[in-house]
Amino acid sequence: MDGTVLIADDDRTIRTVLTQALTRAGCRVHATGSLAQLSKWVEEGRGDLVITDVMMPDGNGIDRIPAIREARPDLPVIVISAQNTIVTAIRATEAEAFEYLPKPFDLPDLMAKANQALSRRPRKSDPMPDPLPVPREAADPAMPLIGHAPSMQALFRMVARVLNADLPVIIAGEAGVGKTTIARSFHELSDRRDRGLAVLTSSDAGEDAIARAADKARGGTIVIENPAGFDASAQARLIGLIEAMESGPDRAQAPRVVATTGADPQSDVAGGRLRSDLYYRLAGVTVSVPPLRARVDDILPLAAHLLARAAAQGLPERMLSDEAASLLRAHPFPGNVRELENMMRRLALTASGAAISLSEMREALTQQTGHRAPPPTPSSASGPAPQAPEPTGQPSLPQAGSRLSDSVEAHLQRYFDLHGDALPPPGLYDRILREVERPLLQVALDATGGNQLRCADLLGINRNTLRKKLTELNIEVTRRRKLM
Template sequence: MTTATILVADDDRAIRTVLTQALVRLGHDVRTTGNAATLWRWVEDGEGDLVITDVVMPDENGLDLIPRIKRIRPDLRVVVMSAQNTLLTAVKATERGAFEYLPKPFDLKELVHVVERAITTRNAAPAPAAVDGGEAEGDLPLIGRSAAMQDIYRIMARLMATDLTVMIAGESGTGKELVARALHDYGKRRSGPFVAINMAAIPRELIESELFGHEKGAFTGATARSSGRFEQAQGGTLFLDEIGDMPMEAQTRLLRVLQEGEYTTVGGRASIKADVRIVAATHRDLRQAIRQGLFREDLFYRLNVVPIRLPPLRERTEDIPALTRHFLAMAAQEGLPLKTVDAAGMDHLKSYRWPGNVRELENLVRRLAALYSQEVIGSEVIAQELADASPAARPAAEEQGEGLSGAVERHLRDYFLAHKDGLPAAGLHDRVLQEVERPLITLSLAATRGNQIKAAHLLGLNRNTLRKKIRELDIQVIRGLK
């Protein structure tokens, strides 16, 4: 393994000791300091093959040091560590030319891996530094310092200087549009427009016109030329929300735009160059939609260049206190009384499953600020507000919020617990499939008023396959939902 001289700057003696021990064991020479001035002197003297620096130090911010290092030693790699674990910290570190950003507390194995990668690839051309947006730390586009959010921040920071297409997946209410806006607001197209369109909110027959615009006379009611979202987003970012609800015809046209970089309006002939960055989002399982014939596989791969999965709130409950304080502060800025939540109340919030995710938490906080006179909100009030949505009171609501997969998992867990003294009877796989297929096919037939051709198309099945399943499952054809 290649050995190197590593310069470490951190005002925490314990961190300097841990890093020294770990890196010396790997055969590296390590020099440590608790201030930026000494680090800068070493760099000026041409010492070191790699820099590891904290952000907050007694005499200077580590982020401000990076551009100075890059000016005199552009090939010197800089790894940034910070306890200010926000998206803006990750973005600023990347913009100013850091090789990697690691949030504190860091995983020592990960840091060692980063060091090895930085040393072995140090002859590669350094990434160009972007211009710092200069945003204040208090103006955070995303809230949360959990490990899951840190991973997202680091991915987003690497994407800011690119035009790569991004696919954001996550349950409803997790903040997919916030991520899309942050990619735009801190990216290379920040001076251009950010245009959003929700596929689920537009009638299917109007989506192509909404996306690509139309010419006068293109269809009945088209009394004048109208620009589409692609034209409105020229030079900026186009956010395609709920892409899984896009009809197949529009999918074909969108694929053509992504392949050729140009489009035509509905009823038009002249090609228009599409100078936009595409960010798409969905709460659906698009791979399942592909298997059902509802989403084009080639379009999926064009959109899924960089996938970002937003975790549901129940997977990052440690972020709930920060989110709650943020929403309470927002409510106060809007004229509502300033409130706080006590420790017991916060524990109650963290124990709830949040089927509506961050959006549900925001709505609850606004209610607390608006409806209650006390300045400090306790667990009794929060329990009362959440009572109607609790699993005991409204299990159907929780099942709806957790999705089909989560509901099935919960029921199967209950089933195995009921048989904890012995394994369930054989044939469970087929029985579970039947339990899902029977209501799915029954309701699909009811929704299509018993029309098996339409139901087969809706399900993505061959008509003969559907008939066979109706017989095997002994399904009674119902003409209309009840």
């Protein structure tokens, strides 16, 4: 790797780690904690690559990209940020950053992106992006689209890439993960935001209602919630509407169609609940939203955000005690983000002090599930932890001499107990197999240092099969553990 890299980050540790890594790779490095100094270096003609944080003491790194591109059109910019929101990903994409990586980032991944940026052919001219309007920064959706988990960051990057494409979108996921919020973000953060937005549900899908929605959303966006829940005649009307919009005389003003579905829309097709010809008209792009239990490290940041928003809406200011945070983090959240949101609003209203206590959290979880909440795990609420594959929360280590099947049986029994007299949602067999498969692959990859050939040999499966499963499960592979 050859070239001069300009680093702007107010965290001295990150500057040191990046400087050492890039220097060892053969680069020359200038590092600063100031955007003003970065701008000065750029104007002086220094640097072949910029790596910048977003939130800096003297400004916003993404906001500086247009000025950098005006001064040096061929200078690539890699954005790194702890502001792990969908808006950050979209803004970085629209500003035409070379790459956006959330903190904490994988150092080998960043080094690979830096090598690509330094090796690419310079662009002779790049169009200046339009400045982003203020309302995007101030957007406060019903459920916050924040998350550092790799699956959420992959989702954010996918949304950013297809935000303004003229393609229909399916947003798939379990109930409560925020599908409707993401669907609305395709409108509110896109070039169509000044046009109409209409939402169609199965309860109001008559011929007149569909026609009114199409008229209201002219040039804007139509959101179809759970098309598998529409009856056969309503699905036929939706097909007719989409065909008319695609080929009619007003197709230039046709609204974009965004649909929300369950986690596996193809099973709805196979089961006859969703017409296959409607599904293929909707599935231009499919975005899968992970359940909250698959991104455990996002639970506490989401809870803090929801408590802060409740306070901004007039409820008392609250925070989580360490003990309450540990207990919350171990909860399986079958209701996903919606369940967390309702719980935080209730605790903001009912807690007796500024800090939500362990007993108050235990009582809230008991009311939520109908069963006494288990004690928190001894691990720190803020410390690192693996993703939670098991739908019953963080599993404890098995006792010496116990069989794996005994531990699995105990966790499955607890999962059934959490539903009281009701049964878990249908599809349990495939769901459990998927959630056992993910940690098996992750642990095996970690044990083999990210070497996929060794991992496939360890598991006794074909390397192509392993790659296919890693893609399906959105498991990112790196050769080293995360350093920063």
